[in-house]
Amino acid sequence: MSARDEVFANIRRSLGVSGNETIRRQIAAERLERAPKGLIPARGQLPAEDRLAMFRVQAEAALATVTELNSAADVPQAIATFLRDHNLPATLRMGNDLRLTAMPWAETSLEISHGPSQGADLNAVSHAFGAVAETGTLVTVSGPENPSTLNFLPDNHIVIVSAKDVAGDYETVWNKVRFAFGKGGMPRTVNWITGPSRSGDIEQTLLLGAHGPRRLHVVIVRD
């Protein structure tokens, strides 16, 4: 018997089932199909403005910094200012997300490069797929638009999120993933990011910038 068959046989013997019981199969198939929501905390179930405020509070509690802008056209200047204020070089790497590439970068003196990170980039910007107010969590999806390496290799990660994409809970974002990628389909990677990288492994002392970004800066765009 192959390892696979034996593992299945052992599970079924222990559970006292054959695996062919119609009702069991229906129960499992239905759960996969319906994906019932379960208990959603009341915390994030707020009108749009309050939800945005909660997202901001929660992201800051996770040690991210947050700014709000009225227009996507203001993003390049705001990022240039952020980098200068932190004495960081005026360089920025990004994927080919149209929402990013359409921004007026030429109005700044930022040196822009495109594509995934090879490990030497100090600053990167990504556009979030969504965000969750409940815990101040950003959601990004992989692809040439926003390569996953940009989330982890640079020292300073800037994430743009549209105000309309800030949901109250994770489940709302999963519905959006299903809408974009089909039920049961997924992009190669979905990243939930809540604050900058950290470690408490040395004497339980919280230190930022373990392997991922030392800074996480969130730019909310209302448009």
Place this chain on the structure above:
Amino acid sequence: MAMTVHATSPQFKQNAARALADAQLQRALGNVKQGFIDKRQKAADKLPEFEALRDAARDIKNHTLQHLDLYLEAYEEKVKGSGGHVHFARDAEEARAIILSICREAGARTVTKGKSMISEEIEINAHLEANGITPVETDLGEYIIQLRHEMPSHIIAPAVHLNATQVEQDFRRVHTNLDPKRDLSEPVQLLTEARAVLRERFLAADVGITGANFLVAETGTSVIVTNEGNGDLTQILPKTHIVLASIEKLVPTLEDVSQILRVLARSATGQEMSVYTTFSTGPRRSADADGPQNYHVVLLDNGRSAMLGTDFEEMLRCIRCGACMNHCPVYHAVGGHAYGWVYPGPMGAVLTPSLIGVDKAGHLPNASTFCGRCESVCPVRIPLPKLMRHWREREFERHLMPATFRSGLAFWGFFAKRPALYRMATRAAMVTLGFAGRRKGRFTWLPFARGWTKYRDFPTPQGETFQARWRRERKGRRA
């Protein structure tokens, strides 16, 4: 089971005695007592639905275990559909062979690793090394203990038994290409050095091995949860990503995993959500600019399917948050290494006998005060004290306890079955002890109990037994 287990669990008593005498370890363990408990409580208090979410997490895991064969089938199909490979391993030896063959196929010289308790369970590092492949642990705590050739002493804080000065010594010993006069007196300097050293390793690795906190049947997705981002760099940079997970990590849907994630970090570190929660499905897609080209999942059984349908099935709900050990007075006293194998604390005391045998690990379920704190904080409500009691019963039934222990129990049993005699004997003992210790209020030494009084004082009884007081107060209340 065809596995060689390097466990010192049979020597638990000697391990514990050594741990209690280790001043350095005792200082480090102070961090566990202080940090984790308050943080968890605060996080739980901030979420009104926390207790109800614990029920939901328990129910999801129970439902999954009852339909595990079906969800495994669905999961396997989805992984294949997204271009990944699924390998089943009956035991540690098979899992090691599968991983080695994938590494060889990839022509691997170095392998980076995210934190994975299963990889400790199958001792993959030693196996890779013996075959000329260098494994590099990338979680900061795991990296430190790999340098020291130690096992993790905690399932989410592997190096919690160490102090910063020890880490400094290890870094100076191993990072010999760096300036010997560099300042490493602050923890942040240690972190910065590890980050720089490991960044090179991440970029050079041929294969990345991670564990999985969850596997999602609906989408064929593996989920990892980290604060450092090391798991992500491990899995997106090399050409090949291997997910090593045990079969009970499965959950049906993305909604189910979201429910459980709401209790995981809060129970573990007191965070509302860990920094990085990553959902990976298959290898890189044709348009992708980064990510692994090969995606393999190794599903390990190693004794778990045999736990289904038994008293110990409930242990398979465990999501490895570490709350039970963070709240355990025995863990606080002796640390994780005393437990002698991969899984310490209350969850280890239940799981270890299931995986390596009660004959080897029988001391672990006995190392409990039955205070019940572990059960009271478990996010999936595993009745850990009850399960430890089951192991004690089995150990007794199988005559695995030493003769003195058995005769002691028989001696106690003789009195316990004769209530009048029991009351008389305990009353005599309490009065005698109460009188003998009336001045100091405690005993630093007692006959027949030296093993107990060696590490703590025995408070002087007040001269009355509990039963006598119970009767007296009940009578008083009725009157």
